[in-house]
Amino acid sequence: MSLIAAKIIVTPTLMWAVSSAARRWGSLVGGLLSGLPLTSAPISIYLAAEQSERFAADAAVGSVEGLGAVTASYLAYAFCAPRMGTVAAILLALGAFVLGGALLHGVIQPGLWLATAIDLPAMALAVALSRTAAEAPARRSRPPRWDMPARLAAATSLVLLVSGLAPHLGPGLSGVLAPVPIISWPLIAFARAQDGVGAALDVVRGSAQGAFGVLAFYVCVHLLLGRVDPVTAYAVSIAASAACVLPWLLARRRPRAA
Template sequence: MSLIAAKIVVTPTLMWAVSAAARRWGSLVGGLLSGLPLTSAPISIYLAAEQGERFAADAAIGSVEGLGAVTVSYLAYAVSAPRTGILASVVLALAAFVLAGALLHGVIQPGLWLATAIDLPAMALAVILCRPAAGTAAPVRRARPPRWDMPARLAAATALVLLVSGLAPHLGSGLSGVLAPIPIISWPLIVFARAQDGVGAALDVVRGSAQGAFGVLAFYVCVHLLLGRIDPVAAYAASIAVSAACVLPWLVARRRPLAA
């Protein structure tokens, strides 16, 4: 299978799986799964295959910086969504991503470890801001989403991954890395959750995505440290395993009742 065919097949398959999980177990689980490196890992693998292992390893630094920008967009959405409409909150979140990305990658250029130190508290804050208030009722979910729902989700996610990976040769490793952690699955999930089930469901997706971002961060750190030093298959396998281990505690915690 060619890389372009893999992009067209893998992305909608993952989008379908995450959307189905969200319908079965709720928006929080959907957000948590969408926050995993389900598209970040394929994009990094595509970069390594198309541009070389060193390119992908260097891009991982930009991805850690870009993950900080993604987290800022989550923060902007968490603050604006209860006060604004669907379009306005998404536009504000996108503006926050662009400004934070320009600041982190273009001005500060913190590098791997300082960017990691910036990302961690920002992700924790996003999780806290999106926690439901005590006594808040769970959002009512539709039994039958509209027929266009799933095709629209698949098309949006596939278009985004093709755009990000297609721009990589023209942007270089740094900017390609910044674009790689764009939540290709999360944002369509957030928008559709808001449109169908309300602000609470959308914030559940954001909270799950922010929790999953801890795993994405671990993935990129491992990719930068391992790729080019060991076999690429082993490097990606180890990176994905560490990422999953970082997300597992959130899944366990979800099964416990929140303290009053």
């Protein structure tokens, strides 16, 4: 199977799985699953296969910086969503991503460990802010027929765009673009349109929780890729990511005290 074919098949399959999980178990679970490296891991694997393992390992540093920009967009959306309309909140959140990426990658250039130190408290703040901002409970509605095809098309288009630009951008900028929330943002937009602000903020909170797993994935990729064989490097990285997300899922399933 060619890489293009893999991108076209894998991305919509993951989007379908996460969207189905969100419909069955709620927007928070959908956001948590979408926060996993479901598209950023394939992008990293594509970069290693198409460019080189060293390219993908260097791109992982940019991805940790880009994850800070993604978290800035979550913070902006959690603050703006209860106060603004759908389009305005999303545009301001995307603006926060661009500004955060420009500062972290273009101006500060913190490197792997300082970027990690910036990301961790920012992600924790995004989880807390999206929880307190969700004033209204999420409502559940039956999605229209075009809903799932639109989600699949949006996610697939974004992953093809990001991976297609990589050879022209180099490892740094390619890494910054890799953690773009390809699945999360369509989920957020559709949740807001169909189920209200509360559902959208649940997706944001789940995505911010899942970002801890994405961070673990990229740190492991940078440390392992090129030092061990690629299959082992990505297997360990994905396992570390899952280990960071599992406690959030278990905490959600634990019954609340009366």
